[in-house]
Amino acid sequence: MHSDAIRPWEELAELIAKKDAAGLESFWRELPPEEAPRILDRLSGEDRARLLELMDAEQSAILVEYIPEHSAGEIIEKLPASNAAAILHELPSDEQADLINELHAPEARAILAEMEPEEARQVLQLSVYPGDVAGGLMITEYVAYRAAVTVDAVIQDLRKNRARYEDYNVLYMYVIDDVGGLAGVLRLRDALLSPARAALADLAHKSVSVGSRDSLEELEAYFERYPFLALPVVEDDKLVGVVERDAVQAALAARSEQAYRASQGIVLGEEVRSMPVLVRTGRRLSWLSVNIVLNVAAASVIAFFEDTLSAVIALAVFLPIVSDMSGCSGNQAVAVSVRELALGIARPGDVFRVWRQEVVVGLLNGVVLGLLIAAVAWGWRGSPYLGLVVGVALALNTVVAVSIGGMLPLVLKKAGRDPALASGPILTTVTDMCGFFLVLGLATLMLGKLVGA
Amino acid sequence: MHSDAIRPWEELAELIAKKDAAGLESFWRELPPEEAPRILDRLSGEDRARLLELMDAEQSAILVEYIPEHSAGEIIEKLPASNAAAILHELPSDEQADLINELHAPEARAILAEMEPEEARQVLQLSVYPGDVAGGLMITEYVAYRAAVTVDAVIQDLRKNRARYEDYNVLYMYVIDDVGGLAGVLRLRDALLSPARAALADLAHKSVSVGSRDSLEELEAYFERYPFLALPVVEDDKLVGVVERDAVQAALAARSEQAYRASQGIVLGEEVRSMPVLVRTGRRLSWLSVNIVLNVAAASVIAFFEDTLSAVIALAVFLPIVSDMSGCSGNQAVAVSVRELALGIARPGDVFRVWRQEVVVGLLNGVVLGLLIAAVAWGWRGSPYLGLVVGVALALNTVVAVSIGGMLPLVLKKAGRDPALASGPILTTVTDMCGFFLVLGLATLMLGKLVGA
Incomplete structure (x- = not known):
């Protein structure tokens, strides 16, 4: 709206450049708190570090809590150890430990050396616990x-x-x-x-x-x-x-x-767009490159049935529909299992019960979706056999997808893996392969009836 | 492990059938708290209501807090209004209001009539606020x-x-x-x-x-x-x-x-598998039926290029790869935008900035993935032109996918829609259509070079 007005992060960068401590103090006092994350995000890493050096430790600690943990570690490392120790001193003990765990060992040691020995001892003691157990979440201020x-x-x-x-x-x-x-x-x-x-x-x-x-x-x-x-x-x-x-x-x-x-495929920690492009690209690629291998593997099923496909080219239209729809059904089952695991309603040992409860839903939804897609195929090509092939393939593949989608998170949990992370690509690959195989395999069996469809 | 031992929910169901209040009291006292959600989930709705009638209000209130809100409402409705009012009395005021909002109007009125007038007045006052503003989250116990x-x-x-x-x-x-x-x-x-x-x-x-x-x-x-x-x-x-x-x-x-x-496609409130099959099926279908329409629309692009496809059948193998991979890239961008919105780093008005930052990532990742898939296509068919077509299509579609994936959540947020919910299907449909169009369109342009690949 005020496109000619100076933007708040530009004003902030200017105050930092002028080393105007009093101006900074009043800048933060006047800023609505919900603006802070966005404005800090727009600053360069160097400016953030300079900002923390200019402000007193108590105010710096408040700002540090606005910055995602990973970036906060990077900024703290850029500060003189004594400044960093003073800021840490203002944070609660559990956040001190989390932040120390984000740092490289030499920087962490330098900062701990600047802290009061008793405080440093407590931070070290807390930093041995993983972040998701009581020891990693507790504070020692009692x-x-x-x-x-x-x-x-x-x-x-x-x-x-x-x-x-x-x-x-x-x-x-x-x-x-x-x-x-x-x-x-x-x-x-x-x-x-x-x-x-x-x-x-x-x-x-x-x-x-x-x-x-x-x-x-x-x-x-x-x-x-x-x-x-x-x-x-x-x-x-x-x-x-x-x-x-x-x-x-x-x-x-x-x-x-x-x-x-x-x-959604953001797997190596959080990403914010102010991170360097190569970091963001690399992290996303690490996930995509796993996926492309799985995708090529799944699509190789299509290559195997090339003769059937060239005889009944209409099948090519239904291959992505069957695989995508089964993927959707399977993901719904994944979401329910991830939630039931989190709520404590399902345990890794409940695989069979979950399967039994998914199969019913899969059969019902598979029949409905199969009839829908069969009607589309029949109506479009006037071939009831084409409808039969794609309808049966989608119905069966829906049952496969919800079974795998429901059980996979429990199996992964039992194996100590993150169920929300690993379920997606495994599920998609299996439902793609199975979907392609069902459509093209059934079509091969009925090739005589289908040719010309 | 003790497969011959009686299961805790069977023991509980038996205590309920025997109306053994003292037995129930000691059952809950001895049960490790983390077992409670799973055991309550295994009971039928009738048994849960009978259980709450048998226990005193204070204990019932503890159990009610273990049950997902939607089911809790159903159980409360099954109880005599005076019992329900006594249980509500034990809950904090914000949860009272949430629970009253889950009930049908006649049941809610009957329960409020059984409460102390002052308490009922407060519950009514709190229940007018949406659950996600201060009024809906506040308590009046101060x-x-x-x-x-x-x-x-x-x-x-x-x-x-x-x-x-x-x-x-x-x-x-x-x-x-x-x-x-x-x-x-x-x-x-x-x-x-x-x-x-x-x-x-x-x-x-x-x-x-x-x-x-x-x-x-x-x-x-x-x-x-x-x-x-x-x-x-x-x-x-x-x-x-x-x-x-x-x-x-x-x-x-x-x-x-x-x-x-x-x-993941669970859109009409939470699902737990102890809900009736038809409720679960219907809710999931409501989402799947939107998706199947979008899927058919996207796949119709393939039908439009049928001649190209029958001339170069190998393209059928790459259609799902290009559309799936672009979907993955786009979902990554969606996840980053949803998170930046939640953190307050991005605002709905930042669409252009987000686009600029996504395009760079999309270009880099698109080139890498495009080269990979081009190498696969060339190696498999010995046709550099096939590699060129699918590689360029994937690279371009990756840029499209991350642009849409990055901007869509901001646009949806501005329109007052849930960015995490609506982004998925819109993104997938566009990237599917665009991916199919790019592969088959480019192939049509180069048809002379491709035939025989």
């Missing part, structure tokens, strides 16, 4: 006291260390025994509303806890079952952290997002 | 006081109404003026750790707030920008509710999930 401590002593401690606890989400306090074992939990407000001389031991409830290696699915189930905002994480009988409901939700959202991207 | 109230009076009120606040997540308290306007906010613990006679007016900060019609994207941006666990929702300058970070995260996860399902 408060824990011995059972004999009184409410009054807790309040004294909270007041005294107010600065430190300022950024904690202190919702619960944990009660630990002499060796660091989790003895109970109570809500902050339950403690604060209790008599000053009450000991925590008398106020605490027995706590539900999760293991540091518990999977995202298990955490989801816990948070669905219990109304708590956070759960303590235990390893070797010791309290080691707290996983928040929010962190589990965010991880689930990221996983759904990843499943969607994978199903 | 505490608010006038500015002149002292810390001591707050503590008295919290203690007195402990039973009512028990299930609230009281993290913040809101300060309101005489007409219900939001005057400020403070954390519960900041209030509790302050002198007893301090007035809230002196402790409260100016609060960030969101509007009741603010979109999920805007809420996401707010929660990214601010570290708060909940934000107050304001309508007509009045405080009307609180939206929690957790609720926004859950809605984002559901949306990603929906995008994935839509991209």
